[in-house]
Amino acid sequence: MPALALRLQAPERLIDIAHIPDLRGIDLRDGWLRLGALTRHAEAHDHPLIAAHAPLLALAAPHVAHPAIRNRGTLGGSVALADPASEFPAMMLAMGAEMEIAGLQGTRRVPADEFFQDLYQTALEPGELLVALHVPAAGPQHRCAFDEIARRRGDYALVGCGVMLTAPAREVESARIAFFSVGPTPIRALAAEAALTGRRLDGEAIRLAQAALSQDLDPPDDEQVPAAMRLHLARVLIGRLLGRIAEGP
Amino acid sequence: MNRPLSALDRPNSYIGRSVSRPNAKRLLAGRGRYVTDLVLPRMLHAAFLRSPYAHARIVAIDVDAARAMPGVRLVATGADLAKLCKPWTGTLDHFKGMTSVPQLPLPLEEVLWAGQAVVAVVADSRAEAEDAVEAIVIEFEELPAVVDIDLARAPGADRAAAGLENNLCFHSRLDTGGIDTIFADAAHVVEEEFHFGRHTAVTLEPRAIVADYDCSEGRLTVHHATQTPYQFQDLYSRHYGIPEARVRVIAPDIGGSFGMKLHVYHEDMAVVGLSMLTGRPVKFVADRVESFVSDIHARDHRVRARMALDDAGTILAMDVEDVTAIGPFSTYPRTSAVEGNQVIRLIGAPYRMRNYRAELSVVFQNKVQTSQYRAVGHPIACAVTERLLDMAAAKVGLDPAAIRERNLIPDDAYPCESPTGFRFEALSHQQCLARLKTMMGYERLRDEQATLRARGIHRGIGIATFVEISNPSPAFYGIGGARISAQDGAIVKVTPSGEVRCLISVTEQGQGTETIIGQIVADQLGIPCERVQVVTGDTEVTPHGGATWACRGAGIGGETALQAARRLRANILALAATILQAKPEALTLQDGIVVDAVTGAERISLAEIARIAYFRSDTLPPDASAQLSVAHHYAPQGYPFAFTNGIQGCHVELDVETGFVKILKHWVVEDCGRIINPLLVDEQMRGGVVQGLGAAFFEECLYNDGGQLTNGSLADYLVPMACEMPDIEIGHVETPTADTVLGAKGCGEAGTAAASAAALNAVNDALAPFGTSIAQIPMTPARLLKALGRI
């Protein structure tokens, strides 16, 4: 819509998908939470199934714009648009979600790791529709944290991050960490994840994860936010998130 | 509850009461009528093709394709409008040596900033007009853009506009003498180079105008979202050669202005001509992107300043150089030199300093024009003075509050004069500082700060004293040759049913002008507020006057209303006395009823007097004069300006890892003289403070080296929002001016005047343990991280 308002795009046809019932609904089946593409941001904010099984979405939602926009914006729209500064696409990465895509040839499921390809570029082909987002349901063995650093509440962040650790005991069994606003797509911090995996989540592990970010992130340089600043803030942020998890609930 | 009765206990005593705004419900219910809402029969819409270059020559314009587009009624270029509109030049006679290039609604040969309107399209709808704009082809030859203020002043520099000898618009010097010696001998000298970013008003309602020229009568009606309808009546009349009496300017509900809507804009002038060319009403409403590249910007100063003190911390002298960049020409009709002029004259104003030297250079460049915006010059002067004073305190070893106690002009030293020639009638700096310290719990905050610092939490406390210029006399514009009135006029009349209407030249943009005028009239007449209706903003209805700018609505407009109401009251009582065969002195008005002045016994209602006067004049004696309408003008006399004063405090927490600042709390103690409506004064303070904090932390128009604005959207240009703003606590000291009966001075700019200075001091206070500092606003996280050496 902003692109239309700014006269940047002038499509010949606009298709309103708001009334397709199959694109709605939130349900839990076989350890997967299925979120219809038309699920509103506001539902991510308050739906009990999302709070229980996709807590990263619930944590991220209050940071997405303001209530008026959350009442209208859809998870499918946000993910399909793939704005690299957007919260939800990065959370799809952090949660290891899969995108259900329908086209004339049928439906397919694409993991988040393959879905976000480049700036505003996704695995969606022309003529395809994002139908639903499938999220592996989180359980008690998962620990997660979300935060972002934004100039004002509701703004697109300078840096944001979602962390999802599988840590049934004292050691981190596996980790998924995704950043947004640090490059052309939402970005997984694979080196930082590796630095944490198999370790106790202590000060040393956190420092290693922070240090590893220089391998994971190569943020763009702009006059207002130099690349060095984004990387610095990313380090501060992951340090705080991991610290929060280490402190426990 | 056995306090003595005060004036406020009298019925209808409204001066000093928090009366809520009569128009608030209407506006909240969405029933406001803004220019944007206006739809006139046969109305057309204008859109403009804008220059993509900061500086370029127009080689060729091809509008043929645009003319053929659906719905298009007119495509007009600079040459078309130049046939109708006389050019304007933004200089004033009292700014000696000032220069600027003449302006036309649309340019003929040269574009001077990126975003300048070049060609106008008038069509049946705005969308069609915009579509046609895309079909216009212009060949530009790009010229070097003047962007940097030092390069602009270098010998042989490229010029911002053809016709300029150099890029210096105005230059001014003040010098009380002997400054170099004082600095050489001083025990302490502190100095700093300050940078103040450009920002802009971002009113909720953008600029909007509907011009409606009726060629059958040669009559022009302009519905214009402006603060100053009379000024525009005069300008449209003179520049389009229409007799003044046939030009009507109506300013209906206006969604904020802050000084931005009192300047001449090229599009607005063009729309008048477009209406004349089409013979139909033409509407233009700036969209947000257009607002960023065409509304005036403000500030943009680099100030190098130093302060000399004796070993006890008494200020001996200040020495200042302000270079301010204003865009490619000076704004019309108020110029772009007032801001800089006020900066160099306001510096040091709250203090007993006697020696002062300042140099001002106002420089042209190829960016959006800058001009008067809320608190013209004040925030710059305040920040420079107050920051240097804090630096001095650290050097001398005094607490920031203590160094101010030592240097403030004492409350019993008035009247007195500043080294820059400002005359102060009576200010209350000492009282305000004492009150601020109590409100802040200053000593406790300092203790808490020390405790938290030990735990790695870095809080800062900043205070900033200010004076504010209000109630300006003709010394402001009139003597410079601008037809901008310093006086106001009001008509107050009793209607046949005994209600009262006040038609007054001051205007309303959301600050509550109409509310206080209603309060004053009701108070002086002795009738309930609800029975007074205030009408503003229509040159055909209200008397001529200055309207709203520079903090004058309450001080000058209020006094006008007061004097007018007193005259009407005398007329009412004289008529009542005739009807009752009593003496006017024996009667008074209370709650809309004429009563016996001594016993309070009811004699006759205002409604009954009005009924007799309007419908049964046959029952009055032949010599009775029933003058139930009064027209009255008031021009400020005595001091050329009524100065106000106050002090602000700011408490912040700096996250030294992220460079983010959380503003914990902000305090204001202000003295605007007689407070007419405490609620509205508080609102003015809070709104003003938020604008000042916006400048301190968020708002900045950023340009690249090519002179392109790089953040012209509300996603990128950050206005302060509620979540980031602190609680703002306000205290009042009242020192009425003796120049008027009412005693009110201005309060609309006080909040903005010192908020950024207090914030700058607070952040520097938090930075102090790191041995670093910042002298640039806005204080963004990037700049703070750099100051902290983190990036």
Ligand SMILES: Cc1cc2nc3c(=O)[nH]c(=O)nc-3n(C[C@H](O)[C@H](O)[C@H](O)COP(=O)(O)OP(=O)(O)OC[C@H]3O[C@@H](n4cnc5c(N)ncnc54)[C@H](O)[C@@H]3O)c2cc1C
């Ligand atoms: C003022 C403002 C502030 C905002 N702040 C934030 C913020 O802080 N963080 C944030 O993450 N977002 C923010 N947004 C974006 C917002 O949250 C929405 O995500 C975004 O506007 C998408 O809206 P939508 O769901 O209506 O999708 P649309 O705008 O309708 O669609 C977006 C794009 O995706 C395509 N699309 C939509 N649905 C599908 C589908 N099911 N299948 C295939 N393609 C599809 C459309 O064709 C279009 O290209 C903000 C938006 C505004 C207006």
